[in-house]
Every structure is written in structure tokens, then in C-alpha cells.
Amino acid sequence: MTDAAELRRRTADLLAANPPATTEKLDFLKARFDAGLAWVHYPVGLGGLGAPRSLQAVVDAELEAADAPDNDARRNGIGLGMAAPTILRYGTEEQKQRFLRPLWIGEEVWCQLFSEPGAGSDLAALGTRAVREGDDWIVNGQKVWTSGAHNARWAILIARTDPSVPKHAGITYFVCDMTDPGVDVRPLRQVTGEAEFNEVFLTDVRIPDAHRLGETGDGWRVAQTTLNNERVAIGGMRLPREGGMIGPVAKTWRERPELRTHDLHQRLLKLWVESEVARLTAERLRQQLVAGQPGPEGAGMKLAFARLNQEISGLEVELRGEEGLLYDDWTMRRPELVDFTGRDAGYRYLRAKGNSIEGGTSEVLLNIVAERVLGLPAEPRTDKDVAWKDLAR
Amino acid sequence: MTGAPDLLYSEEEEALRSAVRDLLTDHCDAPGVIARAESDAPHDLAAWKALADGMGLAGLLVPEELGGQGASHREVAVVLEELGRAVAPVPYLTSAVVATEALLACGDEELLGRLASGRTIGALAVGLHVAPGAAFETVRVDDGLLHGELPGIADAVAADVLLVPGDDGGLYAVDAAAVTVTPQVAFDLTRPLATVTLDGAAGRRLGDAEPAVPRALRAGAGLLASEQFGVAEWALTETVRYLKERKQFNRPVGGFQALKHRLAQLWLEVVNLRAAARGAADALASGADADVLVAVAQAYAAPVAVRAAEEALQLHAGIGMTWEHPIHLYLKRAKADSIAFGTAGAHREALGELVGLEAP
Incomplete structure (x- = not known):
């Protein structure tokens, strides 16, 4: 003990x-x-x-x-938050010994090769193929929205190993060497002007079978460990009052009386209240976790913060009036770290648009709340018993 | 844990909740509440007696040495959640919270003991719509006798004693027998309103109205959020239950994504409301940050409770529009609560001052 x-x-x-x-x-x-x-x-x-x-x-x-x-955890968020718990749960002893120490100390940064252009909310429909050849797998396909791919030594990858079975059954989970010559990382420029993310093209990438995590065909289940840990990471934060997106706009309001109008005042106060209430809900969730009684509220926090971030940053652009017509910098860059509240209001407004898409769209999260928390009937499925190769695309 | 309010329920609070819920299940079923609403006896005095006398809940805020339970606003909030969930027509918020809080401010031990026992019902004679810190009507004090008319007094018809603000700055205890109480036709039939007319009524000066009335209204506003949470949670739970059962187009209606998303969104707001209401209750109990957290709770609660009741009616559709189904009781309570102790807008404006976000 x-x-x-x-x-x-x-x-x-x-x-x-x-x-x-x-x-x-x-x-x-x-x-x-x-x-x-x-x-x-x-x-x-x-x-x-x-x-x-x-x-x-x-x-x-x-x-x-x-x-x-x-260990500068923010530089290796995917590694520490998602890859490590998955390796711990499904990895072989050799894999755990090989990967966890350099991952934790930050010597080796990790990225995640999950989403594809044709597989977003419907991630299980992914089409990147892995074909067995001797002791190796040969991987071909395209991944997208990969943060940190240009710095990463390793990637967690899910790929289709059997197209003839229904989509969830034919997926296998791998550790992919990002230095393989078949890995081509290209920056993906986004609406803010910069490129936090990448497209990753995989052409005849060779992965030894020893770098498979979990059983062949069991990749969807393995990926659930990864994705559940992503939601845990999003839920645990603790903010002071005005600690989030409302902080900068409240500061501007206090410092710039000449910008104030009655209409903006009403909207600001409403959003201030909603921010404070969301903060209290997050605090209550945290207290529940500490007391060992986790509640279902976590599913809702991302929804609430996405909407608030968007509305507040939108209000701030409007509050700035004439200055709201300007933007700080459209230069294409690849930032090391993402700061949602960094830079000017215009940047915040544009970056916040991603908050209701990344890590599960708000529409999908509402379905999850409706089905798992409220127990309402699931969406009718036409894809469950159909071989992946026969699905509409 | 520096400074953050305790937003959870303790084991004792959960035990209190289930005891109150059991009692209300026995006393306040929906058909009974609907039938009572239009009767000559709008208050359920049997339920009140069981809550107040039987369980001692009227004295939660009163110290033990004065005959109360020496509990706090946190426990009161749990009782109010359950009363909201049942739209129970009992004078709990008015007597055990608002009138009691005014008496605590005045330090009137004799009346506090009587109200704590639940055998005497008290009502603060300030219109239900008045926000904490807002101006309130007074009556003329002439030679120690009170003259005037005060409309919109909640639960006055059940009250044995009225706490009346005078134009001399005093707060007076007036026996209900010494005044005329004329029922008004209230929008919310489960919290009856009346006009109190004083025609030379004798009053006993309890203390100054100025600290007592705002303090009482602040407690009322903050704890009303818990009642509103109870109303909203009932509306959500009942609607989810009904939509799993109700079938159209050969499927449960609750399986349609347009409705699932509406209910999930509502759930999110109800969950937020619980945190806001717990924040206000804990702040009233500890005194820390109470003005802000009460205003936050009241600025947030009313739109959520009203929307929950409105969504319940719309999603129940035809049956929700009938007098027979209890949804209308919740809709009326939620709508009336959105005015009680100040509107959400009034509380937002107050917040602007409190947190330094001044108007143009």
C-alpha cells in the first residue's frame, strides 16, 4: 500500500x-x-x-x-493522454517497455492517425488499408486533422485489415513509425490562416506485426480506450471566475467604455452568467470525481464550452467595432502549442468554430447525451450488418 | 478547495430529500393538486402540517435554542427542489424562508419560534415580484396603527401573521385577523396571491425594514432557484419518459433526432441549473460571495425552468394542452417564478454592478 x-x-x-x-x-x-x-x-x-x-x-x-x-506535458498531449493508456491496456510487455519511457519523458512525441476525409463522425467507416505481408503490414491511405504529425516520432493508427466484414469488425490498431519513407506529412491550413493540423499520406508504409496493439480485427475496441481518455482529458479542468473565453471580453469592456452599447451590455451579461454557470457545473463535476461519484455531466461540458466560446468570441469581434474589421495576422504558420484565448478577438472567433467539431461534433455529442444519459432510442442503423466494402460512399 | 462552494449533496441531504419526496408522493399527487387549485382551500394544509410539524422542516433556518433545527440554506434548498418537483401548494418558501429570514434579521425570538414550529404561518407583505435591493411598497404608520393596501402578497390567505413594512422604516408584525385579505386571481394557482388591506391595524414593530426585507428577498431569490430546478427536472424527466412510450409512425417519438437533440440540450441546461442553484444555496449558507451567486442563479434559472415547462407541453403535444395533465401547473409555476423576486433581466443588471461590467 x-x-x-x-x-x-x-x-x-x-x-x-x-x-x-x-x-x-x-x-x-x-x-x-x-x-x-x-x-x-x-x-x-x-x-x-x-x-x-x-x-x-x-x-x-x-x-x-x-x-x-x-516533462512539458502539453507538447505530447496525444502521447500522454491517449497513446499511453492504450499501450498500457493493450500493449505486449515488449511494447510497454519500448514505448512508455521515451513517451513520458518527452523524448518521443506521438500523434494520432484516426480521422480520414471520408470518415469523420463515422470514424468506423475508415478506408486506410493495411495488408499483411510476411511479418509486416503494408499500409496505404490518407489521414487528416493530425496535430503534431510534423514533430511526431510515433503515431497511433487505425486501419482496415478486413473489408469483407462489417465496418467495426475489420479494423486493427497499430503503432506507426512516422520516419517511414512512405509517410508524407503536409500542413493543413485552416480558417485562422495557420496550420495546427496536418494531412498525412501513407504510401506502402511498412509496419511490423510486432507493432500491432491488440488483436487483428479488434482495433475498434482498442480505439475506445483512446477516445474515452480524450474525453477524460477534456473534462477535468478547473477555472477561476472569468477564467475562460469570457475573460478577455470582460477586460475589454472594463477598459474601453467608448465601445459600450446597451445591446452589447445585455448580451455580455447573459454570456457572463452562462460562463459562470458552466464554470460551476464543471466545478461540480470535479467535486463529484473527487468524491468518487462521477456523474454523466461530463458529456455535456464540451457542448456547453463550445457554444459559449463561439458566442463570446463573436460578441467580442462585434464589440471592437471598427477594430473588429481587422485581423492580427494571416501568415501561414505551424504553431507549437494551441492557445484558444491567445491572439486577437478575430482569431479567437475563428478558432472557436473548431470547438464544436474537434473531439466529436456537437451534433454527435447531443446524440450521445440523448441515448446514453437520457436513454432515448438509438438512431436507426443501416450499416451494422453490411460488409464494409458494400457500404455507400 | 480554496473558496469554491460545495456543490454536492451530503448523505444527510439526500436522506432529507427522499423523506420529503415520500411525503409528497402520499400527499400531493397531481390530480389532487389540480383539483385543489380551483377549490376554496388552495393550500394543502395537511401536507404543510406533515412537513412542518411532523418533520420539523419549517424551522430549518431557525437556531435550535429558538425551537428550530439549526440547519442551513443547503437543506432548505433540497426541500424546495422536492416542493418544486411536486408543485406542492404549501407556504414553505414564503413562511419558512422569506418571513423567517426577515425575522432572523430583526432577531424576533418569539415569532421565530412560532414559525419554526409550523403552527404559525408567516408572510412578508412585499409583492412577490420585488427583487432583493429593489424598492418595495410600504403602508402609512399613524399613531402605531397601519393604513394601506398591499397587492400581490404570496400565500397571504394562509398566513396567521403578516410582516408589513411601514413608511417610517419599520417592519411590523400584524395579526392576520386584524387585516382584510382579498384573494386575487393568480396566474400560478399553486401559489395564491392576495391583496392585504390594513385599515388602522395594530402592529408590533419588529425592527428596521431596510436590512430585513432585502435579506429576506435575497434568500427567497437564491432558494427559488432550487424550486425552479425541481420544476425543470420534473418537466424534463416526465417528457423523456413520455417520449419513450409514445409511438407515432411505428416508432417511439423519442427516437427522432430532432426531439432527441432538443431533450439533450434541455438536459444540459437543467444540469447547469442544478450547479447554479447549489452554488446560491451554499453561498447563502456560508455568506461568501452570496450576492453574486444568488444573482447568477436567478439570472439563469427562470429561462431554463420556463423553457423546460414549455418544451414539456410542446413535446407532449395534445395531451400537454389539457387541463387534466399536470404540465400546466408546472408551466404556470415556472412562468410566475420568472417574475418572483425579480426577473432574470433584473438580476443580470444587478450583476453588472456587482462584477464591474457597467452599463454604457
């Missing part, structure tokens, strides 16, 4: 053996991983101690107080 006191002791030992001031960042992170203090809820030998997840905060606080370097 690993408790908080034990973790504090181990953290102190780590700091004593590897003083942050005189230890190389990567060396410190490797030592931290090997001490089981990377993610304490992971098993011993894989960066953890099999401790309760909630105790991670104890370690983090001690390390922060000691000014220890961290």
Missing part, C-alpha cells in the same frame, strides 16, 4: 539522488520514471507504483516546490 507519506519519502530520495540544479533535464526525468514517480497509478517498472491516481498531486507538488523539471 503506497500512501502519501511513502510517496513524499520516495520523492525526497529522488531529489537527493538527482539534484535538479545539477542534473540534466532528461536524466532527471528518466530517474523520475524509473523511481515510479512519473504516473504513480501505472504499474511498477512502467513509471508508476500502482498507487491511487489521486496521489499524483502529492508527488507533483513536492517536485514543483523543489523546482524540478517536468
Whole structure:
């Protein structure tokens, strides 16, 4: 049984053996991983101690107080948040040993090759093919909306291995080497002018069977682990009052009295109230999780924040009047990190349009709430028992 | 946990909820509430007696040494959620919350004890529409006797004692026998309104109206959000249940995506309303940030409760339009609640001042 006191002791030992001031960042992170203090809820030998997840905060606080370097989690969000839990659950011992340590310390960045031009909300309809050849799989197809592909060493990939069975049954989950010569990453410029995402073209990419995660044909189930972890990552945040998109517009309102009109005032107050209520709902969800009684509210939070971000940023462009006619910079760039509230109002307005599309469209999320929370009948399906190759496209 | 309100329900609060719900299931079934609404006895005094006398709920806000339960606004909010869910015609919000809060401000121990027992029903003689901090009507005080007419007083017909603001700045306790209470035709039949006429009525000065009335109205406004949550949750739950059952075009109506999305959207708003209402209740209990969180809850609650009831009627369609089906009770309560203790717009304006988002 690993408790908080034990973790504090181990953290102190780590700091004593590897003083942050005189230890190389990567060396410190490797030592931290090997001490089981990377993610304490992971098993011993894989960066953890099999401790309760909630105790991670104890370690983090001690390390922060000691000014220890961290693994810059935002740079490898897909790796830490989605690839790692999937590898942990479905990976072989060899895969876990090979991938988790460089992933956690940030030496190897990961990306996700899931969405395709023809498979968005209907992800299971994906058409990228993987064909077995000896000990390898040969992959051909096109993926899209891949963030970080240009920095990634590895990708989690789902591809079709059997077109003759219904779509959910013929998918297999792989780890794809992004340095393979058949991987072609092209920036995908978006409405904001920059390219956060990429298109990834896969031409005769060779993946050893040893890099398959889970059974052949079981990729859809494996992918659920990945996607469920994406929603967990979206749900857990904690904001102060005016901490989200409402903050910049409230600041502008206070600093620029000459921009105020009665109509804008009414709309601003309404959105301010809705932001505060959404914040309270997120806080309530967090309190439920801490108390060990997770509620279904999480499904709704993304819907609420997407709509609010869009309405608030739209109001802000309008509030700025004459300045709202201008834009800060249309230059094509590939930003390292995404900041929804960074840059000017016009950028925020355009970027927020993606909030109701990325990670599940609002329309699909409303279906999920209706069916899984309210228990209403599912949509009629015409594709369930049809071989993938016979589906309309 | 620095500074964030506790937005959950404790085990004791959940136990309180199920006890109140059981009691209301026995006392306040929908056909009974509909029949009572048009009768000469609009209040369900048997249910009130069971809640107040039997369970001691009228005294939740009153300290134990004065005969109350020494609980807080958090527990009161749970009771109000259940009363909203049943549109129960009992003078709980008016007597056990608003009048009691005014008496707490004045420190009147004798009346507090009587109201806490539930055997005396009190009503603050301020129009139901008045927002906390807004101006309210007073009566003329002449030689210690009160003269005037105060319309729109909720639950006055059930009250034994009225708390009346005088034009001298005092708040007076007036025996119901000393005034004329004339019922008005209220939009919400489950919370009857009346005009209170004072024609030289004797009153006992309790204290100053100025801190007492705004404090009472703030508690009323903040806790009304929990009642509105109860109303909205009933409307959503009942509509979801009905649409799973109701079949047209050879399928359950609830399987049509246009309706599923409307219900999912409504669910989202109802979930938000619960957090807002819990925030207000906890803030009233702790005193921290109460002005803002009460105004937030009231600015958010009314549109959601009204929309939930309106959606319930539309999605029930024909049956929802009948007098026989209870939806109209909830629609009327939700609509009346949207005016009670100030409209959402009034609370938004108040917020503008409170959080420094000033009008042009």
C-alpha cells in the first residue's frame, strides 16, 4: 500500500539522488520514471507504483516546490493522454517497455492517425488499408486533422485489415513509425490562416506485426480506450471566475467604455452568467470525481464550452467595432502549442468554430447525451450488418 | 478547495430529500393538486402540517435554542427542489424562508419560534415580484396603527401573521385577523396571491425594514432557484419518459433526432441549473460571495425552468394542452417564478454592478 507519506519519502530520495540544479533535464526525468514517480497509478517498472491516481498531486507538488523539471506535458498531449493508456491496456510487455519511457519523458512525441476525409463522425467507416505481408503490414491511405504529425516520432493508427466484414469488425490498431519513407506529412491550413493540423499520406508504409496493439480485427475496441481518455482529458479542468473565453471580453469592456452599447451590455451579461454557470457545473463535476461519484455531466461540458466560446468570441469581434474589421495576422504558420484565448478577438472567433467539431461534433455529442444519459432510442442503423466494402460512399 | 462552494449533496441531504419526496408522493399527487387549485382551500394544509410539524422542516433556518433545527440554506434548498418537483401548494418558501429570514434579521425570538414550529404561518407583505435591493411598497404608520393596501402578497390567505413594512422604516408584525385579505386571481394557482388591506391595524414593530426585507428577498431569490430546478427536472424527466412510450409512425417519438437533440440540450441546461442553484444555496449558507451567486442563479434559472415547462407541453403535444395533465401547473409555476423576486433581466443588471461590467 503506497500512501502519501511513502510517496513524499520516495520523492525526497529522488531529489537527493538527482539534484535538479545539477542534473540534466532528461536524466532527471528518466530517474523520475524509473523511481515510479512519473504516473504513480501505472504499474511498477512502467513509471508508476500502482498507487491511487489521486496521489499524483502529492508527488507533483513536492517536485514543483523543489523546482524540478517536468516533462512539458502539453507538447505530447496525444502521447500522454491517449497513446499511453492504450499501450498500457493493450500493449505486449515488449511494447510497454519500448514505448512508455521515451513517451513520458518527452523524448518521443506521438500523434494520432484516426480521422480520414471520408470518415469523420463515422470514424468506423475508415478506408486506410493495411495488408499483411510476411511479418509486416503494408499500409496505404490518407489521414487528416493530425496535430503534431510534423514533430511526431510515433503515431497511433487505425486501419482496415478486413473489408469483407462489417465496418467495426475489420479494423486493427497499430503503432506507426512516422520516419517511414512512405509517410508524407503536409500542413493543413485552416480558417485562422495557420496550420495546427496536418494531412498525412501513407504510401506502402511498412509496419511490423510486432507493432500491432491488440488483436487483428479488434482495433475498434482498442480505439475506445483512446477516445474515452480524450474525453477524460477534456473534462477535468478547473477555472477561476472569468477564467475562460469570457475573460478577455470582460477586460475589454472594463477598459474601453467608448465601445459600450446597451445591446452589447445585455448580451455580455447573459454570456457572463452562462460562463459562470458552466464554470460551476464543471466545478461540480470535479467535486463529484473527487468524491468518487462521477456523474454523466461530463458529456455535456464540451457542448456547453463550445457554444459559449463561439458566442463570446463573436460578441467580442462585434464589440471592437471598427477594430473588429481587422485581423492580427494571416501568415501561414505551424504553431507549437494551441492557445484558444491567445491572439486577437478575430482569431479567437475563428478558432472557436473548431470547438464544436474537434473531439466529436456537437451534433454527435447531443446524440450521445440523448441515448446514453437520457436513454432515448438509438438512431436507426443501416450499416451494422453490411460488409464494409458494400457500404455507400 | 480554496473558496469554491460545495456543490454536492451530503448523505444527510439526500436522506432529507427522499423523506420529503415520500411525503409528497402520499400527499400531493397531481390530480389532487389540480383539483385543489380551483377549490376554496388552495393550500394543502395537511401536507404543510406533515412537513412542518411532523418533520420539523419549517424551522430549518431557525437556531435550535429558538425551537428550530439549526440547519442551513443547503437543506432548505433540497426541500424546495422536492416542493418544486411536486408543485406542492404549501407556504414553505414564503413562511419558512422569506418571513423567517426577515425575522432572523430583526432577531424576533418569539415569532421565530412560532414559525419554526409550523403552527404559525408567516408572510412578508412585499409583492412577490420585488427583487432583493429593489424598492418595495410600504403602508402609512399613524399613531402605531397601519393604513394601506398591499397587492400581490404570496400565500397571504394562509398566513396567521403578516410582516408589513411601514413608511417610517419599520417592519411590523400584524395579526392576520386584524387585516382584510382579498384573494386575487393568480396566474400560478399553486401559489395564491392576495391583496392585504390594513385599515388602522395594530402592529408590533419588529425592527428596521431596510436590512430585513432585502435579506429576506435575497434568500427567497437564491432558494427559488432550487424550486425552479425541481420544476425543470420534473418537466424534463416526465417528457423523456413520455417520449419513450409514445409511438407515432411505428416508432417511439423519442427516437427522432430532432426531439432527441432538443431533450439533450434541455438536459444540459437543467444540469447547469442544478450547479447554479447549489452554488446560491451554499453561498447563502456560508455568506461568501452570496450576492453574486444568488444573482447568477436567478439570472439563469427562470429561462431554463420556463423553457423546460414549455418544451414539456410542446413535446407532449395534445395531451400537454389539457387541463387534466399536470404540465400546466408546472408551466404556470415556472412562468410566475420568472417574475418572483425579480426577473432574470433584473438580476443580470444587478450583476453588472456587482462584477464591474457597467452599463454604457
